[in-house]
Amino acid sequence: MKLKNYVVFHDGEYKKLSKVFSEKSFRSLPLWSGRISTGLLGLPNCIAGNRGTKNYQEILLASGDDGLRKLVDLGFISCPVCKPEETENFWQDVKENVGGKYGLFSLANFVDKNVLGFDVRRLNFEEILSVVDAVPGRFYLPRDLSNQEVKQFAERIESSGFAVPSLGYYDKTAEGNFFRYSV
Numbered sequence: 001m002k003l004k005n006y007v008v009f010h011d012g013e014y015k016k017l018s019k020v021f022s023e024k025s026f027r028s029l030p031l032w033s034g035r036i037s038t039g040l041l042g043l044p045n046c047i048a049g050n051r052g053t054k055n056y057q058e059i060l061l062a063s064g065d066d067g068l069r070k071l072v073d074l075g076f077i078s079c080p081v082c083k084p085e086e087t088e089n090f091w092q093d094v095k096e097n098v099g100g101k102y103g104l105f106s107l108a109n110f111v112d113k114n115v116l117g118f119d120v121r122r123l124n125f126e127e128i129l130s131v132v133d134a135v136p137g138r139f140y141l142p143r144d145l146s147n148q149e150v151k152q153f154a155e156r157i158e159s160s161g162f163a164v165p166s167l168g169y170y171d172k173t174a175e176g177n178f179f180r181y182s183v
């Protein structure tokens with residue numbers, strides 16, 4: 001993995017991972033991984049998160065409690081595979097942010113995908129894309145969106161100054177397990 005282009009939210013600011021990687025203050029903190037194509041946040045060693053090649057434009061990293069809150073504020077929700085919410089103090093660290101953002105007041109509600117479903121449109125792309133300075137290879141949208149809804153999402157990406165990558169959803173019967181919306 002080429003470190004130099006990964007962006008990490010560390011110590012209150014976005015930085016290049018290569019700049020902070022060797023600092024003791026960085027290495028002593030837990031690291032979280034926000035996956036830009038799905039809107040899920042998890043642990044950097046998650047098997048679901050690491051499926052396939054992961055370039056810097058797929059991931060926004062964040063360190064410590066402060067970084068975890070930042071990912072929640074940006075709209076990332078918990079990965080159902082590595083379950084970051086099972087780490088110590090997770091709810092304690094994010095509950096005010098979750099309450100303020102979604103009006104949800106329990107961890108059970110925050111991680112319940114029937115309450116807060118898979119929907120990458122929740123992310124604050126205006127901020128994320130400007131700091132990562134690239135788009136991921138695809139975006140996983142909910143199933144059954146109307147053309148209008150897909151178009152609105154594509155326009156948001158374009159107005160952030162980026163070309164729109166593949167838009168679709170996970171479908172194990174489709175080629176490459178990805179059903180592609182035509183925009």
Ligand SMILES: [Zn+2]
Pocket residue numbers: 041042043046047048049079080081082083
């Ligand atoms: Zn995960």
